[in-house]
Amino acid sequence: MTTTAASVLDTVFGYDSFRGEQAQIIDQVVSGGDAVVLMPTGGGKSLCYQIPALVRPGTGIVVSPLIALMQDQVDALANLGVRAAFLNSTLAPEDAQAVERALLDGELDLLYLAPERLTQQRTLDLLARADLALFAIDEAHCVSQWGHDFRPDYMRLSVLHERFPAVPRIALTATATPETHREITQRLALDGARHFVSSFDRPNIQYRIVEKNQARAQLISFIRAEHPHDAGIVYCLSRKSVEQTAEALRAQGFDALAYHAGLTEAEREERQSRFLREDGVVMVATIAFGMGIDKPDVRFVAHVDLPKSVEGYYQETGRAGRDGQPSTAWMAYGLGDVVQLRRMIDQSDGAEAYKRSQRAHLDAMLALCETLDCRRVQILAYFGQESGPCGNCDNCLEPPTGWDATVEVQKLLSTIIRLERERDQRFGAGQVISVLRGQDNERSRQSDHASLSVWGIGAELSEAEWRGVLRQVMARGLVAPVGEYGVLAVPEAAGPVLRGEERVTLRRTSARAGRAARTKAGAKSAAADLSAEQAQVFEALRAWRAGQAKEQGVPAYVVFGDATLAALAQQRPTSLGGLRQISGVGEKKLEQYGQALLEVLTAAQQEA
Structure with missing residues (x-):
């Protein structure tokens, strides 16, 4: 196996340069250090542990939260010539035993495990008998009790530090507030790790x-x-x-x-x-x-x-x-x-x-x-x-416009308060808006709402505009839904607005509210910048890729991504050497698909 990170990036993955802080992260782990990596989805997190697992001796152990996805992850690596496997409940006992033997015999580069399986005593004992390159803890935000994807078994992963102190660990996530970042560090016992926080921006x-x-x-x-x-x-x-x-x-x-x-x-x-x-x-x-x-x-x-x-x-x-x-x-x-x-x-x-x-x-x-x-x-x-x-x-x-809605918000708050004080009732949004607009209905007649001083004081706004006002003041905590039916109440926080001590600027509800019209710069596909001739070649490549994926029983992107197909359609290389220069075409894929690609490109060129 190739022993430098740069050569692995080129020969295995088909890329000629690292992105962002990938090189520094990989160096940290290859040298035996721990790392905490916050990087947006699509930023190339997986390479940060896959390449060190290929460079360091032993097998890289990847903690992955969903067993349903392990097969595709392993298929994608196998398509690159990487020796990868998983251990989970979908395997028959004899297949699981074969994977365990391969691990102990040093025949795996990467092994995927769910946290629930990894923390079992039997699994820990198995790993103790193997030569380990690293532990990669993916989706590390799952360790946060107050986060959005809390997984209790992630809390037990600190055992890796206790049982395998010499094996480097890398924790990775795409979504972590500063508080969650601190929790990851503390709960996984990564106090000595280097921290790499990339921009969370996804400009595309x-x-x-x-x-x-x-x-x-x-x-x-x-x-x-x-x-x-x-x-x-x-x-x-x-x-x-x-x-x-x-x-x-x-x-x-x-x-x-x-x-x-x-x-x-x-x-x-x-x-x-x-x-x-x-x-x-x-x-x-x-x-x-x-x-x-x-x-x-x-x-x-x-x-x-x-x-x-x-x-x-x-x-x-x-x-x-x-x-x-x-x-x-x-x-x-x-x-x-x-x-x-x-x-x-x-x-x-x-x-x-x-x-x-x-x-x-x-x-x-x-x-x-x-x-x-x-x-x-x-x-x-x-x-x-x-x-x-x-x-x-x-x-x-399409910049929205703001407006001073202080008076309108005061009208809304006063209506909710009057309904409760003078009729000893609370109502939901629909009836409050009906009272504001002076709209007669059965509820209004039953409770004689037309006699209230607030009846019709908001007739200048449409129902949609009042719903926009109510939505925004509720978002700010100036109105609160209460109880099983979500009737409205005015909390203490609204006091300064009612007394005129605080102004309220709201987003104006658009006259074309809710229309799904495309904005000035809507999203484009990978082929959007191709000429008509190049687009024809791109579609021919997609059709070929679909056939390959179906034949192998793998997702189409495992064969090649759209960006690689678009580059092939643009550059249309005529030799294996030319194909090797395309981003995403590594040595294994060149060997496996090179001749077929040249034939597809030649045929598409003749038809274009």
Whole structure:
């Protein structure tokens, strides 16, 4: 096996240079040191432990949170000529024994294990008999009790330091606030590690948040306008919403699958396999889907319900555009989202400290939705990084307008208070807005709301505009949903606004609220910058790749990524030496696919 990091990068992975801090991280681990790595999804984290495992003697042990993805990770490495395997419950006893023998005989470069298996005494004893190159703890944010993906078994991984003090460890994550960063260091006993914190920015992702107005119709309009044939992920809050959204997409001709915890394990594995291995599949899912997804050509991630935290949102949107190509993070967000999530927190069985933590997460997410400024600036600030306006989010491309809504907010607060004091009742958003606008209905007649001093004081705003006001003041904690039915109350925090001591500037609700029109610089595919002739070659290469992937039973990206195919279509090399110069074509892939690629390129050139 080649013994320098640079030569492994070239000969195995087909890249001619490291990105960012990859070289320094790899040097740290190769030399036997520990590392904590915070790097955005798509930033090349896996190379930071794969290359040291190939350079150092012994086998690299990778802690991976989802056994469903290990097969694809191992397939991708095998396609590069790397000796990789996994140990998990999907293996028959004789197959597991064969993997264990290969480990002990020094025949593996990388071995993938779930944390639950790794911390078993039998596994620890097995590892103690093997020659180990390193431990890589992927998705290390799972160790954080207050994070969005807490996994109790990650808490026990400090045993690696106790049992194997001489084996270097590298902990990696794409989403960690400064607090989570500290937890990773403390709970994994990585106090002596070097810390590498890359920029969290994903400039290829365009962030867009629209006002919710028939979210499924908005979603369909968005996908049809911008990503009609692309792979994508749609996140919903409930299983019911997942099923209904997937059905709506299928009815419109999209290849959409539903994924949630209510399905059998076999159903989930089959659908995940289709998403990973086929082109153009849209996965509609709860957050049960996605951690560790290594599909590089996901062109969009959409949310039809509000995520519970910025960490969760960033982790989920980060599954788009891992190949660095332009991609979209789209979300529809409305008043009902705020009411529902606040109610879920208040009614949860957690301790008060947990509820406070969840409210803080939600408040940060709401602030991102309601900001008048660059969304990317706000996201990066959440992770402790300063930046300037990105020019590639909806607020930068179509700047929203703010307005002084102090008087209107006072009217809203006064109406909620009057309804409670004078009628001894609390109401939800719909009835409060009806009173503000002076709209007669059965509830108003039953409670004689028309006789209240606040009746009709907000007739100057439409129902949609009042919903926008209410959503934003609720996001700021000036109005709170209470109880099982989410009726509205005014907390003490609203006092300064009611007394005129504090002004309120809100985001103006657009007259075209919720439309999913494409922004000035929508996302493009890897082939978007190709000429018509090059695009024809690109499609021929994609068709060849699909055949290879089907024949081998692996995802298409395991053969070659879109970016590599686009480079082949642009440069159209005519020799094996020319192919070797293309990024992503290493020696094993050149040997395996080189002649076939030249034939495809020659045939496509003749037809173009």
